[in-house]
Amino acid sequence: MPKRFEKVLLSSINSLAFFSEEYTKARRAEAIPQLTCVGKLCGLYQPEAVQCINIGGDGADVNWKCEADLPNTLRFGKVTVSCEGWSGPGDDIVLKGSCGLEYTLNQIPQS
Numbered sequence: 001m002p003k004r005f006e007k008v009l010l011s012s013i014n015s016l017a018f019f020s021e022e023y024t025k026a027r028r029a030e031a032i033p034q035l036t037c038v039g040k041l042c043g044l045y046q047p048e049a050v051q052c053i054n055i056g057g058d059g060a061d062v063n064w065k066c067e068a069d070l071p072n073t074l075r076f077g078k079v080t081v082s083c084e085g086w087s088g089p090g091d092d093i094v095l096k097g098s099c100g101l102e103y104t105l106n107q108i109p110q111s
Contacts, residue, residue, distance in 0.1 A: 006096040007086045011054070011062055016081065018050045018101045025097035029084055032100050041105040045071055050101055052081060066101065077104035 005027050018034040025031065037046050047068035055065045066079045084098035085091030 007093050008096045010092050010094050016052045020048045024100045027095050034100050036102045039104045073108050074105050077106040079103045
């Protein structure tokens with residue numbers, strides 16, 4: 001049975017869930033890990049799951065607020081959600097299930 005691909009308008013996605021052991025769906029490109037930590041603090045901790053909520057945008061870009069169970073000493077820094085555009089890079093219609101999250105972690109100073 002051939003794979004069925006669905007497309008969805010990125011701005012219409014209310015929330016996304018990412019898991020450390022899972023990969024994105026891919027139609028034209030290679031599948032990538034759903035969660036990718038970047039930076040020196042990745043060795044301290046990486047969450048098993050992250051939930052991101054669509055908090056609006058300008059129509060072309062969506063702003064995401066992401067949450068996970070993190071130790072009290074860490075918080076998310078930069079979070080970037082990337083999805084495979086249906087027609088090509090930058091398309092606001094994306095392949096359903098193709099989104100991945102790249103993030104950094106920041107250390108919270110202890111008082």
